[in-house]
Amino acid sequence: MNKRCSRILFATLAACVILGAYPVWAGDNVSADLVERARTCGVFSGTIDQVNSSVLDGSLEEAEGEKLLSPLVAACENKLPLAPFEDKLAEGLAKHIPPLLIARALNKKLDEYKFAKGLLGAPAKDADPQLLIVLGEGLSKGVPRQDFEGYVSSYGDQASEPFLVGMEMASLLSQAGFDYKLTSSILDAGFAANSLSPQWRYFIRIVLVARQRGLSDDFIAEAAKGVLGDGGSLGDASTRLGFTSRDLTGRDISN
């Protein structure tokens, strides 16, 4: 290892030691009880500290800080995935969105995630966080609740991985205004042939390119059904529609 690498390594290890022994934030200004609940439950300490320091430097009122932290505590205590809430809060503060609007968005997100958890019907501790995130984020981006209800009702007994892929596929298609009946017919073909591999979650891109080339959603759905029925790939769907595809992961790329 060269000298530079050694120095960086030493610095990194030293930082770990220092950070490991660093005391928690000393002066909480948001309600101590709320902060304690947040910390005990497992809300990211950086998020708690960010809200606290904003109150401390006067950019947030104490009540505003509590309104921002409350939905995160509620999400945490409901065993919901926290990253989407923490990201939303950080984004709102970074963009200087009025705190009450951020709080409103967080509470709306909380409702959506609670609905998602109820829809999956599993005990909170067993609900797959990935599924909850797909559902919760889909709802917050405008996917109608009945689309997801229909999905869970029709495909709830499928294996977990294709179930997740299909759900993400359905969510993205719905966000682009693709008729759920068409989506459902594509999913039927995919589940029947056991061909819903992870790449299919981004079928939406094919739809967007195909629309740009003037193809109807019905035509696109027919092509997708045919390809899935034959166990084909996303690239095969492009080919069937008459255009080419690209591999975003690089797995199938030579060089």
Next chain:
Amino acid sequence: MKNVIILVLALAVLVSAGCAKVVGPYYLEQEKYEQGIEVLGDQLKENPDDASSAYYVGRYYLALNKPKDGLSYLEKAVKLDPENADYVFWTGVAHWAMLDFEQERAAYLKTLTLDPDHISANLYLGHGYIDQGEWAKALVQYDKVVKLDEYNPEALYNRALALNGLGKTTEEIAGWKKFLEYYPDGSLAMQATEQLNLHGDFAYRNFILGQRNVTLKSMTFKPGTNVLDADSRTSLHVINAMLETNKKLALHIVAYNKGNTAQAKIRAKSVRDYMLSGNPGIDSKRLPLSWFGTAEQIEMGGKSFTIDNSVQFITVVQ
């Protein structure tokens, strides 16, 4: 568990030592994109001039289908290391994902000035030409790819497609057959077969066997005999495997021979005998025979075709 800990520690040491070129591919290969973003994102914050970290973070975002995020990192990588062909190439892929086809093409052209033999840039430049109906330009790119990578499936398939666009039928047919020789299975094979058949060439055919569409080489016999040739036997092995797997599957074996009913019958029987030989698990009742002393008529793509000698497989409806 011990191995996992050692691997994690080794990665931590490499990352902390600023070795993105070593750890970068790991997260791609393991498809741990979020984790890669976290680790190499931190590395990039510590070393903002590390092109390799920026490149891998861009790749992870792209793999996560977040091309806008990916592009900003990939462009940063290009800015830091403008001579790296891979960095430039991946900005092209990100542009495609954002449906910006002009910028996509520009990126591939730039890549090829840095590395004329960059296979993926040649391939995707060809794809862009295909999508715009620029067949001759596409053909040049695919020929280049096949020269560099003889078995590249996308180049072989789209090369035939470009020849179709150029109306070079004889070369196109040869192109489809070459593709099918290397890649006889799957959805692309089926589409290649359809294209081939539309030119009246039935060397390969798609059959619906049970619930599946399957591409097979057509049944042919050694000249002047009723003995199946090697390629035909290979196709029958595929069908036999399906019969073994799906015990409910039953197939009509239908032979056509224009002007020679007796030979049609013998050939149908020859096919069944081969399928049954050495396969006691397959009952002959699952393979009923039919034969005709006429040519087979095929309707396809609004055209009508006849094949003087052929053997068809049709799923028995239960």
